[in-house]
Amino acid sequence: MPYDDLRKGRHSETHRAYFVTTVLAERQLRLFADLFIARLVVAEMRALHQSGTVNSFAWVVMPDHVHWLLQLGESIDLSATVKRFKARSAHRVNQRLNRRGSLWQRAFHDHAVREEEDVKEIARYIVANPLRAGLAQNIGDYPLWDATWL
Secondary structure, eight states, X not given: OOHHHHHTTOXXXXXXXXXXXXXXXXXXXXXXXXXXXXXXXXXXXXXXXXXXXXXXXXXXXXXXEEEEEEEEOSSOOHHHHHHHHHHHHHHHHHHHHTOOSOOBOSOOEEEXXXXXXXXXXXXXXXXXXXXXXXXXSSGGGOSSEEETTO
């Protein structure tokens, strides 16, 4: 099923929290294992937070994907927010690596957080991802995460 078909009928709500996962176009590249490159991606998440487009609760940048728990602001829907994040981060990474082409897979996974769900539990799940992947022994050992609610 084409990506656009998956998005049909979907809508996003202002002030709703979403758990978003987006993956590199070529997962085997593991570009974000390079701390400097990963920090370019982090800077774009922070820019969206600082502009008020989103309120970031938690995120982790893994070697080949990003998990991000965010709450939408007033001005933009989820698809446009993720598109802006992916475009800006791709531009910065491609510029730094002197490369061209797609950085991210076209699609992304999102889960609208329901009222009965515990946002702190979702945030803990996100920041523990490096532990489950064997990239760190303790959460504090992994440099590419943040969880403002923990």
